[in-house]
Amino acid sequence: MTRRFRPGGLRARLLVAFVLVTVLGAAAAAWSSAGSASSALVTSTQQRITGTITGQIQAITPELTYPPIQSTLDRLRAAVGTNAVVTFQDLRSAEGTDLVTDELRTAVRTQNRLVTQRITVNGTPWLLVGTPIMITALDGVRTPSGIEVYSMHDLTDVEQQIDGLTRSAAVTAAWALPLALLLALVAAGSVLRPVRRLRDTARRLAAGDLDARSSPRGADELAELTVTINEMAESVQASMAAMQRMQADAKRFAADVSHELRTPLSTLTAVAEVLATTADRMEPDARESARLAITETHRLVRLVEDLMEVSRFDAGTAHLRIEDVHVANAVRDCLRARSWADRVELVAPDDIQLRLDRRRLDVIVANLVGNALRHGEPPVRVSVSASREQVSIEVTDHGPGLPEHVLAHVFDRFYKADSARTRTPGSGLGLAIARENARLHGGDLTAGNAPGGGARFVLRLPRTPQDPLVSVYQG
Structure with missing residues (x-):
């Protein structure tokens, strides 16, 4: 028998719920993994860049003279690399791209430590690194020298890697859909199979097959429901059997009684006909009683005739x-x-x-x-x-x-x-x-x-x- 897929049926609701939960769970896990990996990638890249810049600055700092001159700033910028700017009061290193924000400059000057900032310029992501050059006295006290180094690094490659992780997460969630659907079909089949058996049993009972039963399987709620339905069917079958016996007895009784009444009713009918011919010569009280007897006799005859007709219908004759x-x-x-x-x-x-x-x-x-x-x-x-x-x-x-x-x-x-x-x-x-x-x-x-x-x-x-x-x- 072909099973029709009904949008509002229990099977459809189970499939939709299972698929949604599975796909949403897979998507959430994939996006969470992608987010964690992206954050780790950015952090790792940032640590690598700041570590490199710190090492380059520490390598050249002992060779610097204070206060610095223009050539000192240029040497420091060349040591840090391209896309770097070195400043000291009003002096500034030659060349170098300057994307440094006022916010970064203020943070470097007020905090006297290495500060990073991520910005996007014309669609290109950049990592800005700013750090002051510190002078360490013989007693170990560190004071700002006034020299500030700013380095700018293009994060396009990192963004591309993050986009790749995002696409991988989307593909993973997409692959989860057919797998979730397959698992949902299997789960729905195992859950609905006993429900379909109960439905078929109920249909047979409704069609009049009172011997219809379902075999309980397992020890879950559906098995308990199956046992309950079987008990209900047995109770209905017993009640219907008792009712059919009573109906058969009642029909047989009516047929027997109406048949047995035919002979005495024939006698009563003959008597009534005699009374009808002599009623006019009777005393008023006797005449009224005779007419009442005639009327009731005719009524009884019609009732017996109707009962016999009904019994023939019941017997199929x-x-x-x-x-x-x-x-x-x-x-x-x-x-x-x-x-x-x-x-x-x-x-x-x-x-x-x-x-x-x-x-x-x-x-x-x-x-x-x-x-x-x-x-x-x-x-x-x-x-x-x-x-x-x-x-x-x-x-x-x-x-x-x-x-x-x-x-x-x-x-x-x-x-x-x-x-x-x-x-x-x-x-x-x-x-x-x-x-x-x-x-x-x-x-x-x-x-x-x-x-x-x-x-x-x-x-x-x-x-x-x-x-x-x-x-x-x-x-």
């Missing part, structure tokens, strides 16, 4: 009985059979035909329209439209609509938005059964609110049923 259906006529027949034709507005083209299960379409439309009539406000409208891929049936009303907290549960089994409506004729399974029937056709049923107010349910059915459990009905 529900199938379609496909036939060619004229959609507008099917919807119109559904409304007419329940005496809703004068209460519901139908907008449907007459040329839409679809291959579907007519009985299941009737169940869907009856549930949607009945729900709109019971809980919405008129006018209730059923609109049928079609495209090349699907047919849509939309049921809307002009009531208060569906609250946000109801939309998430409107298709849940036995869900009723108003707890005070526990004795309404509905079983709480109608919308759930309607959506199961829609999905059995390969379509779907969605709920929402119309832009102008009121609830809005949309049934979408494909042109061709997609469920494999299909039987073809020949009319």
